[in-house]
Amino acid sequence: MVAIQSRRRIDPDPGFVRSFAERAQDLPGAASPLLRRLRAERLERFMELGVPTRRDEAWRFSDVARHANRPAGPAAPVELALERILPHLLGGPKARRLVFVNGRLQPQWSHVGGLPEGAQVESLARAAEARPEAVAAALAGPDGGRSFTALNAAFSDCGAWVEIGPGVELADPLQLLFVTVGDVAPGMIHPRVRIRLGDGAALELIESHVGLGPGPVLTNLVLETELGTGARLTHDRLQTMAAEATSIGRIEARLAAEARYRQTTVVAGGALVRNESEIRIQGSGVECLLAGVAMPLGREQVDTLVRMHHEAPCSHSDQSFRSIVDERAHSAFAGKILVHPGAQGTNAYQKSDNLLLSEEGEVDTKPELEIYADDVKCSHGATCGDLDPAALFYLRARGLAPEAARALLTWAFAAELVERLAEPTVRQAARRALAARLPSGAVPLEEAA
Amino acid sequence: MLEIADLQVSVAGKPILKGLSLRVGPGEVHAVMGPNGSGKSTLAHVLAGRDGYEVTGGTVRLDGEDLLALEPEERARAGVFLAMQYPVEIPGVANMYFLRQAINAIRKAREQPEVPAAEFMRRVREQARLLGIGEELLKRDLNAGFSGGEKKRNEILQMAMLEPRLAILDETDSGLDIDALKTVADGVNRLRRPDRAFLVITHYQRLLDYIVPDVVHVLADGQIRRSGGPELARALEEQGYEGVLGARLAA
Numbered sequence: 001m002v003a004i005q006s007r008r009r010i011d012p013d014p015g016f017v018r019s020f021a022e023r024a025q026d027l028p029g030a031a032s033p034l035l036r037r038l039r040a041e042r043l044e045r046f047m048e049l050g051v052p053t054r055r056d057e058a059w060r061f062s063d064v065a066r067h068a069n070r071p072a073g074p075a076a077p078v079e080l081a082l083e084r085i086l087p088h089l090l091g092g093p094k095a096r097r098l099v100f101v102n103g104r105l106q107p108q109w110s111h112v113g114g115l116p117e118g119a120q121v122e123s124l125a126r127a128a129e130a131r132p133e134a135v136a137a138a139l140a141g142p143d144g145g146r147s148f149t150a151l152n153a154a155f156s157d158c159g160a161w162v163e164i165g166p167g168v169e170l171a172d173p174l175q176l177l178f179v180t181v182g183d184v185a186p187g188m189i190h191p192r193v194r195i196r197l198g199d200g201a202a203l204e205l206i207e208s209h210v211g212l213g214p215g216p217v218l219t220n221l222v223l224e225t226e227l228g229t230g231a232r233l234t235h236d237r238l239q240t241m242a243a244e245a246t247s248i249g250r251i252e253a254r255l256a257a258e259a260r261y262r263q264t265t266v267v268a269g270g271a272l273v274r275n276e277s278e279i280r281i282q283g284s285g286v287e288c289l290l291a292g293v294a295m296p297l298g299r300e301q302v303d304t305l306v307r308m309h310h311e312a313p314c315s316h317s318d319q320s321f322r323s324i325v326d327e328r329a330h331s332a333f334a335g336k337i338l339v340h341p342g343a344q345g346t347n348a349y350q351k352s353d354n355l356l357l358s359e360e361g362e363v364d365t366k367p368e369l370e371i372y373a374d375d376v377k378c379s380h381g382a383t384c385g386d387l388d389p390a391a392l393f394y395l396r397a398r399g400l401a402p403e404a405a406r407a408l409l410t411w412a413f414a415a416e417l418v419e420r421l422a423e424p425t426v427r428q429a430a431r432r433a434l435a436a437r438l439p440s441g442a443v444p445l446e447e448a449a
Numbered sequence: 450m451l452e453i454a455d456l457q458v459s460v461a462g463k464p465i466l467k468g469l470s471l472r473v474g475p476g477e478v479h480a481v482m483g484p485n486g487s488g489k490s491t492l493a494h495v496l497a498g499r500d501g502y503e504v505t506g507g508t509v510r511l512d513g514e515d516l517l518a519l520e521p522e523e524r525a526r527a528g529v530f531l532a533m534q535y536p537v538e539i540p541g542v543a544n545m546y547f548l549r550q551a552i553n554a555i556r557k558a559r560e561q562p563e564v565p566a567a568e569f570m571r572r573v574r575e576q577a578r579l580l581g582i583g584e585e586l587l588k589r590d591l592n593a594g595f596s597g598g599e600k601k602r603n604e605i606l607q608m609a610m611l612e613p614r615l616a617i618l619d620e621t622d623s624g625l626d627i628d629a630l631k632t633v634a635d636g637v638n639r640l641r642r643p644d645r646a647f648l649v650i651t652h653y654q655r656l657l658d659y660i661v662p663d664v665v666h667v668l669a670d671g672q673i674r675r676s677g678g679p680e681l682a683r684a685l686e687e688q689g690y691e692g693v694l695g696a697r698l699a700a
């Protein structure tokens with residue numbers, strides 16, 4: 001196998017094939033021969049592609065095989081008490097919601113009814129049952145040689161199918177909550193989400209991932225979204241995975257003219273959290289704002305990859321990512337702005353700022369520009385450093401203990417981007433999750449009110 | 450109350466203060482004037498405990514306690530307040546949240562209970578009104594995007610709220626127009642009390658028209674060269690540092 005020779009890929013664990021054989025009959029759309037065939041074919045594709053190593057340029061900062069290439073069955077079914085779920089139900093009392101625990105829909109906490117005409121939110125299972133051809137078409141989409149996209153298509157065991165028709169604006173947020181409960185035996189889930197907004201449609205999406213209990217769990221998500229002309233998608237993401245959990249998430253967005261896409265991600269927990277966003281701006285007047293805060297601790301790793309394609313003239317994109325790295329944690333950011341030929345008048349910015357609080361921590365940042373048009377404004381920048389000594393002195397000179405001053409400044413560094421989360425309940429939850437990770441725990445939460 | 454004796458300080462191996470001595474009694478306002486590079490800001494920073502200054506000799510005592518042995522936060526809790534020449538902008542930290550943290554840190558060190566939120570807000574609003582600080586500024590992040598004048602007013606607001614024993618003003622007049630200068634000076638004058646001392650560090654006499662000092666010191670080449678009453682400041686204004694000290698000393 002070529003992949004093996006170059007060592008850019010290694011063979012997947014045979015456990016994936018075993019697990020697939022066990023589960024194929026229960027996966028969404030199993031009644032459809034088309035879907036069954038397609039899944040089997042996607043699994044073969046995954047086995048052929050192999051699992052990337054650090055020699056694969058897209059994975060140079062993370063040893064994903066160590067985290068994800070191990071035999072894993074389906075995450076075990078768990079009954080969770082309401083009080084364990086309650087703190088993670090975000091978006092307010094009127095929010096629509098699909099809640100999955102270890103990849104299984106929890107109807108008692110899910111509610112997607114009463115939507116305006118033209119708007120439809122379904123679980124993946126229901127969509128696969130009702131319209132197997134459409135789901136198959138989505139799963140059959142090109143994987144670009146990405147192993148985990150193929151793996152997701154093979155297993156896609158949970159997720160959502162969202163269709164908001166032209167001109168329909170949802171007043172209340174939609175939360176997709178993926179809870180994983182680690183067990184002794186490694187488990188995995190493969191959420192698949194498809195969101196289509198018609199011209200002028202609007203949706204506020206909350207995507208949250210919560211890890212409960214120890215034990216290794218793999219979450220391998222693919223979220224595809226398509227925004228019509230003038231459509232607006234606000235996408236708040238909160239990832240609080242358990243210490244041994246691995247999350248690989250890929251977001252693909254296609255934006256038509258005048259569309260607005262705002263994505264804000266907060267990562268607070270997970271052995272490896274890999275977030276990919278590939279955005280294609282296909283019309284003029286688009287505004288695309290991506291922001292993210294990550295705060296890995298211990299030996300945790302956060303790896304963010306962004307591909308921002310400007311394929312049409314006169315659109316605006318902005319990426320702002322921050323990480324706070326303490327102990328032996330590792331943060332990596334690789335972002336690329338690609339201005340395609342003809343995309344004149346593009347405004348594209350990218351910034352990666354990193355706070356490195358320990359000697360043993362590691363920060364890698366790789367901002368890139370690839371520009372094939374001459375009339376554009378693009379910039380990128382990266383910083384990495386410790387807290388500002390002048391600011392520390394200022395706070396101490398007012399009586400704050402050094403630990404409190406450090407915590408406050410660390411908090412401030414994160415807080416600016418946390419404020420970009422659109423939904424107040426998500427902001428609050430993100431603040432709580434980050435504050436719990438501050439060095440001294442001196443938590444300025446009251447200002448959140 | 451504040452006793453500085455033969456203080457010698459180097460920055461990066463270069464002597465800046467070369468045997469500075471000064472005594473400030475309770476209730477007194479002392480001005481320290483001097484040409485650029487004379488060591489005025491070094492004095493302010495050393496008193497507040499900033500890093501990067503090496504004390505090579507001498508002592509500083511506040512109410513008999515060795516100030517130089519204390520960390521910056523311990524000095525603040527002992528009652529030292531430095532109104533900075535360049536207050537740091539800290540986006541992400543709310544102005545009021547910070548101020549309350551500071552007050553409570555100091556109160557805790559003094560074994561006093563935390564200030565109740567309502568009383569805190571009432572006092573802040575009252576002080577802010579006196580200093581011409583709008584409600585909007587209180588709600589902003591600490592000094593973030595503040596104009597020069599707004600930063601200086603915010604420093605005086607902090608000073609008023611933290612109720613120091615020894616207040617040091619480091620070039621608080623720099624960058625202020627005449628109205629702001631007057632407001633800031635009024636703010637300081639309101640805080641004058643029999644048990645509180647002020648050290649006003651300034652390059653110009655202008656501020657001293659409004660904050661009338663008990664004693665004026667002229668600092669040049671790392672030492673106090675001349676001390677006198679308010680008339681010394683006026684003499685400096687008229688004759689310049691060279692005129693008062695002679696060209697050699699003023700250099």
